[in-house]
Amino acid sequence: MATQKALTLLDTTVGKKAALAVSGVILFGFVIGHMLGNLQVMLGAEAYNAYASGIKSKPLLLWGVRTVLVAALLVHTVIVLELYGKTIAARPVAYKVKKHIATSYAAMMMKYTGPVLLVYIIFHIAHFTYPGVSFGDYDPIAGDVYANFVNAFRIPWVVAVYVIANLMLGMHLYHGAFSMLQSVGLSHPRYNNRVKNIARGLAFLVTAGNVLLPLTVFLGLAK
Amino acid sequence: MARSMNLVLNVWRQKNAKDQGRFVRYDAKAINDHMSFLEMLDVVNEDLAHKGEEPIAFDHDCREGICGSCGMVINGVPHGPAKSTTACQLHMRLFKDGDEITIEPWRAGAFPVVRDLVVDRSALDRIIQAGGYVSVRAGAAPEANSLPVPKLDSDQAFDAATCIGCGACVASCPNASAALFTAAKISHLALLPQGGPERTDRVRKMVAQMDAEGFGHCSSHKECEAVCPKDISISFIAKMNRELITAMSVAPNEIKSRSKG
Ligand code: HEM
Ligand code: FES
Numbered sequence: 001m002a003t004q005k006a007l008t009l010l011d012t013t014v015g016k017k018a019a020l021a022v023s024g025v026i027l028f029g030f031v032i033g034h035m036l037g038n039l040q041v042m043l044g045a046e047a048y049n050a051y052a053s054g055i056k057s058k059p060l061l062l063w064g065v066r067t068v069l070v071a072a073l074l075v076h077t078v079i080v081l082e083l084y085g086k087t088i089a090a091r092p093v094a095y096k097v098k099k100h101i102a103t104s105y106a107a108m109m110m111k112y113t114g115p116v117l118l119v120y121i122i123f124h125i126a127h128f129t130y131p132g133v134s135f136g137d138y139d140p141i142a143g144d145v146y147a148n149f150v151n152a153f154r155i156p157w158v159v160a161v162y163v164i165a166n167l168m169l170g171m172h173l174y175h176g177a178f179s180m181l182q183s184v185g186l187s188h189p190r191y192n193n194r195v196k197n198i199a200r201g202l203a204f205l206v207t208a209g210n211v212l213l214p215l216t217v218f219l220g221l222a223k
Numbered sequence: 224m225a226r227s228m229n230l231v232l233n234v235w236r237q238k239n240a241k242d243q244g245r246f247v248r249y250d251a252k253a254i255n256d257h258m259s260f261l262e263m264l265d266v267v268n269e270d271l272a273h274k275g276e277e278p279i280a281f282d283h284d285c286r287e288g289i290c291g292s293c294g295m296v297i298n299g300v301p302h303g304p305a306k307s308t309t310a311c312q313l314h315m316r317l318f319k320d321g322d323e324i325t326i327e328p329w330r331a332g333a334f335p336v337v338r339d340l341v342v343d344r345s346a347l348d349r350i351i352q353a354g355g356y357v358s359v360r361a362g363a364a365p366e367a368n369s370l371p372v373p374k375l376d377s378d379q380a381f382d383a384a385t386c387i388g389c390g391a392c393v394a395s396c397p398n399a400s401a402a403l404f405t406a407a408k409i410s411h412l413a414l415l416p417q418g419g420p421e422r423t424d425r426v427r428k429m430v431a432q433m434d435a436e437g438f439g440h441c442s443s444h445k446e447c448e449a450v451c452p453k454d455i456s457i458s459f460i461a462k463m464n465r466e467l468i469t470a471m472s473v474a475p476n477e478i479k480s481r482s483k484g
Contacts, residue, residue, distance in 0.1 A: 009467070012471075013400075014463065101450070179443035182443045182457065
C-alpha cells in the first residue's frame with residue numbers, strides 16, 4: 001500500500017467543498033450589498049451619484065474589498081475545476097435510464113449557472129467599470145454613474161442579458177444557500193429548516209432586487 | 224388472489240470486467256405478484272438455465288433487506304420504485320402486466336462490474352478498513368449504567384449504524400459520491416463514547432480513503448437519502464464535514480492518503 005504525501009484539509013473533497021462554501025458566502029454577501037447599494041438608483045441621480053462617489057472616495061476600502069472579491073472568485077473557480085475534474089471521472093459509464101427523484105433543477109444546473117456567472121461578471125465589469133462600454137447611441141461619462149445606468153438599460157437586449165444572468169444567479173444561490181451550510185457542517189435537527197429558509201429567503205431577495213435593477217428604466221423607476 | 228403478469232426486461236449483461244457489455248431483452252412470463260423482484264429474476268434465470276443460456280448474475284444473500292448484498296438500478300432508481308426498500312424486498316405487485324423494466328448495475332468507476340449486475344464494492348470495505356472501527360478488545364457488552372450515553376446521541380448513532388453498505392447512495396448520486404456511506408460510518412462511531420479516542424484520526428483516514436477510491440464529491444443533491452433503504456439522512460454528511468474540518472484544524476499528527484486498492 002503506497003502512502004502518498006501528508007494530507008491537508010484542502011487536499012480532500014470535503015475541505016475543497018468547505019473552501020467553495022466560504023468563497024461562495026463572501027460572494028453571496030457581496031451581491032446582497034451590491035444590490036442594496038444599487039437600488040438607490042430609484043432615489044434619483046443625486047443620491048445615486050453621491051453613493052458612487054462615496055465609495056470612490058475611500059480607495060483603501062474599495063481596493064481592499066475588490067481584492068477579497070477577486071480572491072474569492074478565483075478560489076471558487078479553481079475549486080470547481082478541481083472538484084469536477086475528479087468527479088467527471090467518477091462515473092465512466094453512464095446509466096441508460098436514470099431518474100432523479102430528490103434533487104432540484106437549480107442543483108443540477110450549478111455546473112452551468114456557475115460558468116455563466118463568470119462570463120457575466122467579466123461582461124458586467126467591462127460594461128460599467130473597466131473600461132465602461134456603450135452599446136447604444138451615447139458615450140459613457142466617467143463621473144455620472146446614474147446617466148450610464150439609465151442609458152445602458154434603455155437598450156432592450158442589455159436589459160435581457162442582465163435579467164437572464166440574474167435569474168441564473170438566483171438559481172445558483174437557491175441551491176448554493178442550502179449546500180454551503182452542508183459543506184461547512186452546519187446542520188442541526190432543531191435549526192435546520194429555519195437556517196435553510198433564511199438562506200433561501202436571502203437568495204430570493206437578492207434575485208428579486210437584481211432582476212428589478214435592469215428593469216427600473218423601463219418601469220419608469222429611474223429616468 | 225394472486226395476479227399473474229408478463230413483463231419485458233432490459234438487462235445489462237457483461238461477461239467480466241473486460242467485456243464491453245450490452246443490454247439484452249428477456250420476457251418474464253407468468254410472474255406472480257407476491258414474488259419479490261429477485262424471485263422474479265430467479266424465474267427468468269430458471270428459464271435461461273433450461274434453455275442452456277447463462278443465468279443473469281446478481282448479488283443477494285439475506286433477502287430480508289438487512290445484509291446489503293443486493294442492489295441494482297431498476298428503471299433508473301437504485302433498489303427500484305419503493306421507498307426505504309432493498310431490491311430483495313421489492314414486491315412485484317408494484318409492477319403491472321406488460322411493464323418494461325430496465326435493470327442496470329451500480330455505475331461508478333470505484334465499483335467495477337464483475338459480471339452482469341454484480342459490482343465489486345470492496346472500495347467501501349477499504350473505507351471501513353481505513354478507520355471505521357474501534358481498536359479495543361470487544362468483550363461482553365458493558366454494564367449499561369457504567370457508560371452513560373445521552374438519548375439523542377444514542378438515537379442518532381443508531382440511525383447512522385443502520386447503514387447496510389449496499390452502495391445505493393453511490394449509485395444514485397449524480398457525482399458517484401460515497402459521502403453518505405462514509406458519513407454514516409464516521410458519525411455512528413463519533414457519537415458514541417467508545418469511538419471517542421480515535422475520533423480525529425478516524426475521520427481523516429476514512430475521508431482520505433474515500434477520495435483515494437475515486438468517488439466524486441458531494442453536491443448536496445440528496446439523491447442518496449431518497450434511495451437509501453435505511454433512510455439515512457444527509458445531515459450525517461454535514462456532520463462528517465464538521466468532524467473533518469475540526470479534526471484537520473486540531474489534530475497533531477499527519478495523515479497520509481492511501482492508494483486505491
Ligand atoms: C456572484 C457569484 C457567485 C456566488 C454568489 C456563488 C455562490 C455559490 C455558493 C454559495 C455555492 C454553494 C457552495 C457549496 O455547495 O458548498 C456555490 C456552488 C457552486 N458554484 Fe458558485 N457562486 C458564484 C459564482 C460562481 C462562478 C463564477 C462559478 C463558475 C466557475 C461557480 C460555480 C459553482 C459550482 C459549480 C458550484 C457547485 C459545486 C458543487 O457542489 O458541485 N460559482 N456557489
Ligand atoms: S439480499 Fe440482503 S439486503 Fe437484499
